Amino acid sequence: MPQIVLQNIKKSFGAVTVVENLNLTMAANEFTVLVGPSGCGKSTILRMIAGLEALTAGEILIDGKPVAHLEPKDRDIAMVFQDYALYPHMNVARNMSFALRLANYPKKEIESRVKKVADMLGIESLLARKPAQLSGGQRQRVAMGRALVRDASTFLFDEPLSNLDAKLRTQMRAELALMRRRLEKNMIYVTHDQVEAMTLGDRIVVLRNGAIQQQGSAEQLYKTPVNKFVAGFLGSPPMNFFDGTLGETDGRLAVSGQDYHLPLPDAMRARVGGLKDDKVIVGIRPSAFTIANGDPAAGIRLDLPVVLPEYIGSQSVIVSRLGGQQIQIEVSSDTPLGDNATLTFTLDPRSVYLFNPHTEATL
């Protein structure tokens, strides 16, 4: 399956430039997720790859061949749309076979292909139905089936799960992940949901205002975000941010604020050297805190107020205050919270992120 390369692509709608000078290489047979908040240009990029939107500048290469001037049908792609985009006047079987019928495939082959895909997706019993007679989840499957029947080399997904309810979304996400293992295809998937991005993507591309912030595996992006935006976008609940001032305590680097003082690992010293002043943004993930168990060597000890405990099943999220900001702390819901007004936590200094307050880049 071919490699897809976006070279310096640019897209403007009138005076508004949505994407500018974007470069991205997607390896062959890779599941790439374009993720970002609404308006970040991710759908526009996907539509440019599909050929539904013309490029203002730049080139798209599929398998080394420039395709920017080609019609969608000549790009060997299949696409699943957010609203499923089924043909309302055709039944499920005809929806799925539309592309094959246009390409004049023999009737026998069309039937067998449709049947095979319908079996795989569990929609054999729906083949005679019209889209209006299907539930959201069934329509979603049909849309998926219509793309699969094509046997194209590249699959494009434009927020395919966002119109489903939460339970169905989780189920379909798992099915997609399974399907992905069976198919040797390029897949490009657009979503604003960071959980979908992290669970599905081999390569996750985080976008903001039409520019790539960072790309890599879920783990890379989660553990080593390049800036505050990526750090805050991936992970749920999101990373806590508050202002801090760098200083020295007993010869060790530390960051402190109005109600806290955190010693930092020595490795940080080299990275903060280039700062103009001693102001930084501190970032700590909600899961980085653990309830203190009395072991003084476990890390930094922090006494934090419990503003509001939120029980959400296996986890509890405690809303607390640190650095003058409201922060979230994730603990196991087995943790006896009691009526304590404050709890003592320990924090590994290595789990503290620092960001340049001017560029928001990770230090």
Added chain:
Amino acid sequence: MIPSRVLNRATPYLFLAPAGIVLTMALLYPIGYLTVASFFDWRMGTPFADAAFAGFGNYAWILQDPNFKESFVVTMTFAGAVVVLEMVIGVGLALMLERPIRGMSVFRTIFILPMMIAPIVVGLIWRYMYNPQFGILNKTLKDWGFQSIPWLSSPQWALPSVIIADIWQWTPFIFILSLAALQSLPKSAIEASRIDGASGWQQIFYIKLPLMMPVLVVAALLRMIDAFKVLEVIFIMTNGGPGLSTEILSLQIYKTAFVSWELGRAAALSNLLLAIVMVITIAMFIYTKVRDARLARANAAAEDY
């Protein structure tokens, strides 16, 4: 005192009553009168009370009248031709002008102007344009070195000429309805068809037209009903001539009533025209009912699943 329960039930009918009364007086009474009159040998100038009962005499006379047969054929030809041509041109233009073009709203307004002109005026405009001496059409033909065409004076050309005038006036109606239907089509379905490999024509024939069909059927039937009732434009342009070549039924009704003064026959003729239009309307009604029923049945089947 009327119990409030009765009053509550009566309220909707009370509110409907004015409309019902107007409808009865303005529609049912004339139609009833028309039907009664069609069974009498009634001439202009004699009071209706003095008219002799003729039974189905008027209808029998009309059905054997060769003028009626010719007029019927003319009406059918006219209605068939204008509906088909207006549909093809109107839908075609809508498909061509669907994409956003600069100044489209201005163009659209200009395009629907013919529809807003009074039919009498349309008739006059075209009569002058078709005029053999100073009409713009023949003048242009002559300037380009062609033979002039006897637009309204030859029996072969008269019907096509009035058809052209009607197309000029009413194609915009189909055009705006088609354009509205096109713009309300699901965009992503059309995009999906592009990805599935449909060419421009295939998109039109396999996706756009089938999805527009409910609107197109209604538009065609509305035009059909109107085409059967057209009067003023033809009255002004040809007055039915030459011969009977453009004498559509409504014009024949007018002439029977106000030229021959045969009010009874005119009433019978009107009833026949009403019956034709009624059949078309009922056909439209049945079409939508059948479609709805089929959809409902399919939905019920889906519920059972």
